[in-house]
Amino acid sequence: MGEIKDIRKTKRLQTIVILVFVCGLTVWSAIGTDFSFYEVFSGIGLISNFVFLDLLPPDVSASNSLLDAILETLYMGFVGMVIGAGIALVLSFLAASTTTPHPVIQVVVRAFTSIIRNIPGLIWALILVASYGIGVTVGTLSLILGSIGFLTRVFADTLEEIDTGKIEALHATGSNYFQILAQGVFPQFLPGFVAWSLYNLELNIRASTIIGMVGGGGIGFAIQKGIKLFQYKEVSMAIILVLILILSTEFLTSKIRERII
Amino acid sequence: MEPVLKIEHLTKVYPDGTVALSNTSFDVHPGEFVVVIGSSGAGKSTLLRCINLLVEPTEGDVIFKGEKVNQSKSKQVKHIRREIGMVFQNFNLIDRLSVLNNVLHGRLGYTNTIKGSLGIFNKKDIKEAEAILERVGLKQQKYKRADELSGGQMQRVGISRALAQMPRLILADEPIASLDPASSKNIMDHIYNICQEDQLTAIVNLHQVDVALKYATRIIGMQHGQIIFDGHPSQLSDKVIDEIYDTKKPPLVNAQ
Amino acid sequence: MSQQIGKEKQNIYPLVSSDKEDIAKPKGDRFLKIIVICGVLLFVFSLYQLNIDYTNLWVGTIEFFTMLGEMFPPDFSEWQYVIPAAIESLQVAILGTVIAVVISLVLAFLAAENITTNKLFARTIKGFATLMRVIPTIVWALIFIVAVGLGPLPGVLAIAIHSLGMLIKVFAQSVEEMDGGKIEALKAAGANWFQIIAQGVIPTVFTALLSWTILRLEIDIGESTILGLVGAGGIGWELTRAMRTYDFNSALFITIVIFVMIFSVEMISNRLKLKV
Structure with a gap:
């Protein structure tokens, strides 16, 4: 009995320590960012004024020129996904412990993609703008980088979950490395490959709307320009187009995923 | 008659220290239907996998058709594996x-890298694969996806894949452990009859003694990685069976 | 069943049977083919429409690697500005996430279809959640900057709003996936709405909520590092400044700091996930 009480006591103590820690972190953050509820509540008036008077209603007449920008965003997202998935496919076979030709290659590829992944796409865009200049090239390239970083990791994880018994069965027939990859590993890997690539397309569309803000072209650039020129009704129109694009990609990819898997 | 397979002083110690096989030796002659029995963990699977080098033995030799399997280069190993068909529990x-x-995968060892990777097989191989499927009664199912089949049908595809290799030797690792009794009988009949008709040699791991007694021409009993019985099914007494399956009792034979 | 077994037995070696007839090869998955063809066409079309200047791509790539070379060695001299900015980003992310979690905990229970008090209310909350979730954090930041001015506050609000949208969605989903029998049992015992939530729902979905929260914090720390790019405070602003003044060595240092921040958060959250 005494032991059970002790366990409950330490558990409760643990919970309290974690709670105090989280509260402490929050207070520390609030102080560090000069956060005050007064400012937030007094800001509510300003925000609603801005939203209802400046942003709304959206300027529908601007939709023509914005349409080009949103299509550009779609193109960048799609091209980024296809090229990124192609490169990630090769890299992931090198990065997965089940398929890598050598452990050293595995570590190098994992480290390389970890660096790409852990630097946000927008920062890649910022760095790339310095060498390629403003435009869709920067947007597409940073989306490709982002896709490689994300997809290599999830593809490699998928490859590592593959049933090794089936691979053993192909070894037993005397097949060689490439035959086993193509005939044994790839068919098992295909559903994950398709599902993750489609999810990556969603991520890319989201990312490509914002990459424009640092000079990557597309709708992000239009939003940034609209704000700088105080054309807020155009901005809200652009945001609506972004909403439509993101929701329809989500809808379409979920339909395709359902059919294929 | 020259034995098709010689196992000499085979030992396998896994990196975690588990001794799966210790100093195992026996010969297998052409046409034999050897059934290996023993409780789980007795080393049956390791023994089978050492024969086609899916598991690298720590010590000892595996000699297949006069060739030392465990000292071959990787290319030779693949050539040897082509002649040994394997059937799995799952x-x-x-x-x-x-x-x-899936049946054509049995031909990958005979196909060049690029064609094999792309899944392009020559007409002769496809004809043969179809003939094998007809033999096991699955011709109607040949274009179905493998995961649409029942367990018994899947195992028949597994057997077909092994047969497509044109093997000299069939290794079957608990081929009926995941099946219901009716399909189990069907699968064992298939394996047995095919080996008889094609004069193949077979080594089958089982843990049901009654099934072993029914099909085997020779039974090997294993315990703790060692062979404690090797002989004709009629010699297998209840006492020996108890000994093979009762891991708690100290071995009576060595008690002196 | 027994019939089927009988049939299987007969089929072991069919001497004369319908099995002799060859069956037609199926055409394969039409849908998959159409999707692949559409995908290829869309890819080619997109690439054409983007009209990428390939000489610029080549020249730019050379320039990019030259720049990477110039970035070395990293310049640590401005650490007394960079480190506080990094901490500010961290604080923005933590505060934004905490606010989002607290509010979403209340709203998610109202938005979950199986325990809500009012279906229409639930749909409305979900609609707003979609709006908040779909508009990117940085766009929210731009809107809040216009409304309340530059600094960390618009960053906190942007992260809170965007996270709120996602958390309401996933929290409500976790609650909806819960076994209905448990709620029924508590209802049968005469518990009221608050009691059902406190005693039945929260203990069941607690781990799911916790792992979503950790994931969201991970994402938010990544996002808070870029908010500075539009003037919402934090380390992103330092990077923008360094790049604008072509101070590549400082830029590399700042990029390394950002990498270390996000990387260590990923490591820590992987550890926590194992524990949860």
Whole structure:
């Protein structure tokens, strides 16, 4: 009995320590960012004024020129996904412990993609703008980088979950490395490959709307320009187009995923 | 008659220290239907996998058709594996590929890298694969996806894949452990009859003694990685069976 | 069943049977083919429409690697500005996430279809959640900057709003996936709405909520590092400044700091996930 009480006591103590820690972190953050509820509540008036008077209603007449920008965003997202998935496919076979030709290659590829992944796409865009200049090239390239970083990791994880018994069965027939990859590993890997690539397309569309803000072209650039020129009704129109694009990609990819898997 | 397979002083110690096989030796002659029995963990699977080098033995030799398997280069190992068909407990078919394609995987060892990777097989191989499927009664199912089949049907595809290799030797690792009694009988009949008709040699791991007694021409009993019985099924007494399956009792034979 | 077994037995070696007839090869998955063809066409079309200047791509790539070379060695001299900015980003992310979690905990229970008090209310909350979730954090930041001015506050609000949208969605989903029998049992015992939530729902979905929260914090720390790019405070602003003044060595240092921040958060959250 005494032991059970002790366990409950330490558990409760643990919970309290974690709670105090989280509260402490929050207070520390609030102080560090000069956060005050007064400012937030007094800001509510300003925000609603801005939203209802400046942003709304959206300027529908601007939709023509914005349409080009949103299509550009779609193109960048799609091209980024296809090229990124192609490169990630090769890299992931090198990065997965089940398929890598050598452990050293595995570590190098994992480290390389970890660096790409852990630097946000927008920062890649910022760095790339310095060498390629403003435009869709920067947007597409940073989306490709982002896709490689994300997809290599999830593809490699998928490859590592593959049933090794089936691979053993192909070894037993005397097949060689490439035959086993193509005939044994790839068919098992295909559903994950398709599902993750489609999810990556969603991520890319989201990312490509914002990459424009640092000079990557597309709708992000239009939003940034609209704000700088105080054309807020155009901005809200652009945001609506972004909403439509993101929701329809989500809808379409979920339909395709359902059919294929 | 020259033995098709010689196992000499085979020992396998896994990196974690588990001794799966210790100093095992026996010969297998052409046409034999050897059944290996023993409780789980007795080293049956390791023994089978050492024969086609899916597991690298720590010590000892595996000699197949006069060639030392465990000292071959990787290319030779692949050539030897082609002649040894293997059937698995979990069938190990590639789910999303067709039945025919799974059977053709047995021909990968004879196909060049690029064609094999792309799944392009020559007409002769396809004809043969179809003939094998007809033999096991699955011709109608050849274009179905492997995961649409029942367990018994999947195992028949597994057997077909092994047969497509044109093997000299069949290794079957608990081929009926995942099946219901009716399919189990069907699968054992298939393996036995095919080996008889094609004059193949077979080594089958089982843990049901009654099934072993029914099919085997020779039974090997294993315990703790060692062979404690090797002989004709009629010699297998209840006392020996108890000894093979009762891991708690100290071995009576060595008590002196 | 027994019939089927009988049939299987007969089929072992069919001497004369319908099995002799060859069956037609199926055409394969039409849908998959159409999708692949559409995908290829869309890819080619997109690439054409983007009209990428390939000489610029080549020249730019050379320039990019030259720049990477110039970035070395990293310049640590401005650490007394960079480190506080990094901490500010961290604080923005933590505060934003905490606010989002607290509010979403209340709203998610109202938005979950199986325990809500009012279906229409639930749909409305979900609609707003979609709006908040779909508009990117940085766009929210731009809107809040216009409304309340530059600094960390618009960053906190942007992260809170965007996270709120996602958390309401996933929290409500976790609650909806819960076994209905448990709620029924508590209802049968005469518990009221608050009691059902406190005693039945929260203990069941607690781990799911916790792992979503950790994931969201991970994402938010990544996002808070870029908010500075539009003037919402934090380390992103330092990077923008360094790049604008072509101070590549400082830029590399700042990029390394950002990498270390996000990387260590990923490591820590992987550890926590194992524990949860």
